[in-house]
Amino acid sequence: MRWPSSDRIVFPVGLLATLLVLVVVFYYPVGRVLLAAIDPAGSPLAPIGDVLADPFYVGVAHHVFTNPASVPAGVLAWLADGAPLGAFEFGLFGFTAYQAALSALASVALGLPGAYVLARYDFWGRRTLTSLTIVPFVLPSILVAVGFQAMFGRTGLLNDLLAVVGLGPIEVLYTLPAIVIAHAFYNAPLVTRFVTGAWEGVDAREIESARAMGATPVRAFRDVVVPKLLPSLLSATLLAFVFSFMSFPIVLALGGLELQTVEVWLYAKVQSLELEAAAGLAVLESILSLGLMYLYLRYESGQIASRSGRLSRARRSLLAGWRTVSDPRRLAVLAYGVVAGVVFLGPVLSLLIESITGPDGALTMAYYEFLLARQASTAVGTIAPLTAIRNSLLFALGTLAVAVPMGVIVSLVATRGGRGSRLAEALLSAPLAVSGIVVGLGLLETLVFGVEVFGYRLTVTGWLAVVAAHAVAAYPFVTRNVTPALAGIDDRVVDAARSLGASRLRALLTVTVPLIAAPLVAGAAFAFAISIGEFDSTVLLAEGGASHTMPVALERYVGNRSIGPSLGPATAMGSVVLAVTAASFVVIDRVGGRYDG
The missing domain is CATH 1.10.3720.10 (MetI-like)
Incomplete structure (x- = not known):
């Protein structure tokens, strides 16, 4: 596919901005974590070798890395015993x-x-x-x-x-x-x-x-x-x-x-x-x-x-x-x-x-009243539920503003064609396959703790760090929705608009955008909901009540037994999270339905 939907200036600038965000928020922090597996004083990849040589991690396959010569004999002996599955760890x-x-x-x-x-x-x-x-x-x-x-x-x-x-x-x-x-x-x-x-x-x-x-x-x-x-x-x-x-x-x-x-x-x-x-x-x-x-x-x-x-x-x-x-x-x-x-x-x-059920089986609103009491509490370490809801919604809106353009840019790269487009898309979609714990730990060790840049210590904390982590986790889902739609656009449709005098920008707005509007809104719904529900990196990056989200608040309430031994406080907060997530996703998805052909 040619580039009927991207301006000669807009696309390169957007691609550069996407790469910059990924390098700063994903590749550099994750790279710092992974580089810890390299031991410059001893064997270069000693931690990785330790894992591969440990039967706890790789089971019987550790023989491949500790004594490769014993593998054929071991397999033959296993087959001679009738290949019992219980013998294979x-x-x-x-x-x-x-x-x-x-x-x-x-x-x-x-x-x-x-x-x-x-x-x-x-x-x-x-x-x-x-x-x-x-x-x-x-x-x-x-x-x-x-x-x-x-x-x-x-x-x-x-x-x-x-x-x-x-x-x-x-x-x-x-x-x-x-x-x-x-x-x-x-x-x-x-x-x-x-x-x-x-x-x-x-x-x-x-x-x-x-x-x-x-x-x-x-x-x-x-x-x-x-x-x-x-x-x-x-x-x-x-x-x-x-x-x-x-x-x-x-x-x-x-x-x-x-x-x-x-x-x-x-x-x-x-x-x-x-x-x-x-x-x-x-x-x-x-x-x-x-x-x-x-x-x-x-x-x-x-x-x-x-x-x-x-x-x-x-x-x-x-x-x-x-x-x-x-x-x-x-x-x-x-x-x-x-x-x-x-x-x-x-x-x-x-x-x-x-x-809404108490320990004695009777209906009760005590757990929701507990949440309201937490909202009014001024005690240190208290998570206010309404504040967490507000944070989650604001962070999700910020995630949309970053993730949707990034997802579209990656889709354009994927649909451009050429031998390297799949590899480029795989590299640009890497956050989809990297642990949220690794991403959160990397951001904590780099941007949150600070990085020296030209003699200045650059730090990114609070809501900005959370939105950055959420955007990196969410934009691949925008790409997964938009790429098939972009790949299915017939170049002749856009060429016809250009031949009738439409500029690149007008062809983009009047032809390409309407054709990808529905999957684009669906991708935005994914990004919004994923931001609301993201927990792995958020629990590491949230600082105090000012940046706590609903999942973080829910995790805090899981272990709370202030009003009894039940899961009541956690289920009350979970019900709120469920309502906000479902309502947000359905509203965005239904709005996107206006663009269905």
Whole structure:
């Protein structure tokens, strides 16, 4: 694609500004953390070597780095014993990858039927439901952890319901299934979002042609629909794997000591000030996640195509003929609705119910009154809820102002074409695959503590540091929404406007911008909600009550037992966070719907 949508001056300046922000806020701070893995006095990469040689981290694979000659013999002996899986220890990295793979599969199993329902059926509230599908993905991790504790804890809603019928209690928390279900709660909507668009873009004429040539409905689906869905499905699965691999608060809160992952162990090393070991883990984790992200971008580039000219299949009414049992698909939709309701609505409803239920089971507003009392308190260290809400909204607006232009610039780089465009996009989208803990720690050690620049000590603290971290975390999601739309613009449309006398600027405003307006607003909704829910770097960068956000306030209330042993204060604050996040995302997404073609 040529540059019909970028001015010769505007684009280079925007690209330079984007690179400057990334260097200052991301590459330099993260580089400082990763450089701690280099030991100039001894072996250059001693911390990394220590990790690779430790069976705790890499399991049986440590033989590859400690005694490579023993590997073939060990494999042969293992095969001679019948290849018992129990004899293979995969270590911390292996378990992290294992739980991420299970979580990705669970996300597909839960998200794919939802894509089918949204793409093929029409019903009241469908558009709002489409907007809400992505809300779980952008909810603060600490909020999801509290919701799962409120539902699956020993005194949670699930065990309360089981006690009514004389069953239970059951222990779900601190098990691998709890982690997998929580990750599916997060990533299944991502699968739904990706695949729904692809399913809606399947050309109805191709299906009709296959049926006219004698193909059965099953074969037409296999030969026509599946190839159209597969690229989006694989892309979403890979992203779900990456996000589950890098998950931190979910595993920390729901996994317990026996189910720790690389990210949790990295946080523990930072907490204990073992920064050299943390740097070694950070390097290996970043290499793995960046490699996977590069593969995702390369794969995605091969399947992005314009859907213009396609005749989408008309949606069927979900309720038409509901009383008949001749169509088993409706029963399957009903069964899926029950499962999805338990997984998605269960933790949310448990959070809301716990926030208005006292220890004796009676309705109470004491937890919300507790929040109001905190708002009026002048005690040192007190987090005022309304102040946290205000900060989150202001930080999110600031994030939009920075992340949206950056995301568009990166999309332009990705759609320019050429052999290096994928690599350039991967480098510019690196924040998507780097731990938020690493980013926050890097900013803390550099900009917050101060950096010498031409004899002056430059420091960036408070709201500016938080907005910078949020913008870097959010702009890749703008890019992921805008890039397919830019790639699908037919150059001839813009050329026609230019041939009729339109300047570059006018062609940009009257042709290109309307064509990408809807995905641009969708990307902005992502950026806004991600800023509101960002926790990992914010908890390190927030200074006092002046820059605390809602997730930070929620984390403080999780351990608060000032008015009893329940999760009440945390669930009350969580309910506020949920309401603000959902309302903000739906409003922005619905506004973007005005631009849908």
